[in-house]
Amino acid sequence: MNTAYYLKEVIRELENTTQAISEEVSEQLVDAILAANKVFVAGAGRSGLMGKSFVMRMMHMGIDAYVVGETVTPNLQEGDLLIVGTGSGETKTLVPIVKKAKNLGGEVAAVTLSPESAIGKLSDLTVVLPGTPKDKEAGQYETIQPMGSLFEQTSLLFYDAVILRFMEKKELDSKQMYGKHANLE
Template identity: 65%
Template sequence: MKTTQYAFEIVQELTQSLQLISENEAEKLMESITESNKIFVAGAGRSGFIGKSFVMRMMHMGIDAYAVGETVTANLKEDDLLIIGSGSGETKTLVSIAEKAKKLRGTVAVVTTAPESTIGKLADIVVQLPGATKDRTESNYKTIQPMGSLFEQTMMLFYDALILQFMNKKGLDSQTMYGKHANLE
């Protein structure tokens, strides 16, 4: 198969995945983002990179948002939201972060393939995304892609869709957001 054929297959998988996301779950997360004082996003590996890109876009919109683990991350308080992106919902470091956020009386949301996972059970808000986890256990979801790629790509598109929804609600456009773009580059 040629590179472009693989790319078209990936797009087809993503189209199917996105159709399976619960609009109800997505709306709960959007409401929590809108109502929270600060937003924290955590993830490991590629999920963490995607989470950081989500934080960056929220910052561009004027939302007080942070990537967990960075030296400039603020402290989580009671009316703050922690969003964890984890395919398995079992990553030990992310479980610990979720537990800590609950102790601090923050709201915990998880974007995952596994709503019944440890983090899923700790979370106040669960958004289930279809896709296989990196080790392919407990998933019958079919994908040509390696490891957790389909989940990670679906999460990126889901986060970008949340950004567009927030922009629409707040009357923001790219030009307005560009005013908050880094300018020391």
């Protein structure tokens, strides 16, 4: 086997997982972003990195979006949305953040493998993404990839699809978004 083989397998896996995402729930997330005053995104590890890329694209579209835990992140208030990317839905550092957001009157959306998890149950909206070796054991999805790689890749593709849908609804294009691209690089 070689790298080309593995790339083909990863793409095949992504084709399978992306087809399993609910269009209805995806549209609800786009609408929640549109309705929110501010959008906050939280995640840990590689899931958190995918979330940071999502925040960057939202910023490029003019959405008031922030990564939880950064020094420039403002306070969450009623009318704001917290999006939490978490495979397990049980990440010990994220559960208290979700509880606090709910107590402050924020809406919470989970992007997770585990809708029955603590974070899934606390959330107002849950987008279920497949993608770990555990799914293979349950007979749901197949992956040759280690740990949560398939979930994290699916998250990034899902977030980019949400951006495209948002662009469509707001009639934005890439040229308009470049006006907000970093220029001190």
